[in-house]
Amino acid sequence: MHNFSLLHDDLMDGDETRRHRATAWTVFGPAQAILVGDALATLGTEVLLDAATTGGTSPTDAARAVRLLNTASRRLIDGQAMDVAFEQRDTVTVAECLEMEGGKTAALLAAASALGAVLAGADDRAADSLQRFGEHLGLAFQAVDDLLGIWGATEVTGKPHWGDLRQRKKSLPVAAALAEGGAASRELAEQLADPKGRGEESETELAARALLIEKAGGRAWTQEEARRQHTTALAALDEVPMPDVVREHFVALAEFVVVRER
Template sequence: MTTAPDAGVGQAARTALRRSRTVMDPALREWVARLPEPVARVASYHFGWTDAAGRPSDASGGKALRPALVLVSAEAVGGLAADAVAPAVAVELVHNFSLLHDDILDGDTTRRHRPTAWTVFGSPAALLAGDALLVHAGRVLCHEAAEPRTVMGLRWLMEATTQLIEGEQADIGFEERDRVTLAECLAMTERKTASLLGCSCALGALWGGGDEARVEALRRFGTHLGMAFQLADDLLGIWGDPAVTGKPAGADLAVRKKSLPVVAALDSGTPAGRRLAERYAKPPGERDSAPDPEEVAALAGLVEEAGGRAWAEEAAGEELRLALESLESARPEGPAGEELAALARLAARRDH
């Protein structure tokens, strides 16, 4: 796993995340409460606010990285976080739309240390809740006074969402193919993960009053951060600690997911890569059944032996370097620059 950020960086990032959630949460809860009651109940459970029976809960609602990027990016160009709450809520709604759908598409039964929404309420209810969050994201931005930034921001958010969906479709399609190139996998990652993170930073800078150059520099920052984030996520999907991640060990390997470390290993041309390809090319019937822990450990060992783990860790470090370079070119103001840098380091070197 990539080296963990030092205590100072981790503390700065956690402070930014907590502060951003404090600013955003009241508005997020208000918008979710506007949904029809059955849909709001599923969404509230998914966000960790209630249990399956609708009683208040203090379960984890996730890191809320995307809204934090919106709010701190607004401050980085001289604006106020409070003025960028609408786009912060919007990106969090889009992100959680994707999570509700992803859990169904991937068959994941656990998220944030408790059963996923579809396993509790059924797939139709979870799908509809995700759809409602996506529609709500547009409503949040349109609720503001009509002005050029509203139209532009809505267009950016819908473009990023379309890319997210395209990336998800490509990811699903990879499961049916015996061979996927590393270039294809990187392009899928940029669409599925990095586009929304880049959009989050751009929206924050736009609402903060940044000029075009600073907005685009922060968009690049968020895009590179997103690539590093997904590389770290893929590493955790194989070698993460279930007690920390809230997901089963080796979950990606169990379903033969072609994540970035796996594709790098398969593309390595090494004996270990060829052995990994043989084990990944199982008939569909077997592929649907999760292997035993020994099989998962064997697959993880082959990925590492073929260089997939080392490549992913190095690539995450390079994306972090590019992110920080882009951040510097945005000329961030005040402590916001340090906070954005800390968030980038945390995303690239996280353990959950």
């Protein structure tokens, strides 16, 4: 399901590299990339349904799992639609940005965190707590990803340099900077509202825009938001009884998410 979303995302954004390799649509064409993405989404559901016949999962729990995954997929698509729409707007509030990222990223991570428990027959209380862990972890992940989308090096991220700025994406650092209201914030808002040169800015111009975002506090705010979401995720995890070794794996995953930017 995750790879399905990435295949479509690369095509919508026009990105030519992913994970240090050429994206599927640039190699096989847009039509094939769309079809493969659709096929992967279908396979995701098939895997869960197979668990009811070959994996020892009850039909009831398999149905719970399919509903969980399909709901997450719908939220992911909603979030992606908002992300695309935001590119055509001059400003986006922090609340709107968090709602978009909750769908685009957090929904799928929330489902991933709870699916194993659901397939194993866990009660709703445990599954809900694990979902909240994944939801907040997903928001932390996206906050860090937004930082990397502006300040991350291509050789580290595997994505185009300045890609988010070139597309004028209203990511968390941008939304937070626009909300600050100072001189740097106002200058940033004027640049984003100017239709001239959209998608054609030079490296120097994009670097200057990144500096404006940092001066307006967008980078620091997003770093703090990633830490806050990480802390909230661990608090949700504490509600679920589990062996120490299992908890250590969850905590290690959460730690990895927030230290990528460092």
